[in-house]
Amino acid sequence: MFLSYARIDGAQAAAALRDALEAFKVRVWFDEIAIVPGRSQALQMDQGLRNARAGLVLLTPAYLVGRFWTERELGALLHKNTLIPVLHGTTFKEVAEYSGILPDLAGFETARDDIETIAEKIAAAVLPADSEIED
Secondary structure, eight states: OEEEOOHHHHHHHHHHHHHHHHHTTOOOBOHHHHOOTTSOHHHHHHHHHHHOSEEEEEEOHHHHHOOHHHHHHHHHHTTSSEEEEEESSOOHHHHHHHOSSGGGSOOEETTTSOHHHHHHHHHHHHSOTTOOOOO
């Protein structure tokens, strides 16, 4: 699963989401861990996007401003069969102003559920049916 986020205001929530997902055995491509120094960041990111079976977009106010990296990642993730939006510090109305597609996708809001609950629900959606989710 590729985790796309805006570092400016989403780094802490993204790291918590990654940790929670990995606790449920979901493999997460996360730039702070996956990017190897001394190699092309763009090529490494492209490889992560290509190899990911699903996408997770942490939508924050900075994400909705539209930055080069986040727009590039979102463009690639829109082609995945599964793309899960998680709203953090923003509303569906604000997301709708940014994208007509994202509000239509079933997703989550950190204002309603905590990160661990969201991660458990995402894990249930993306892991094979025969996997067990441990509490």
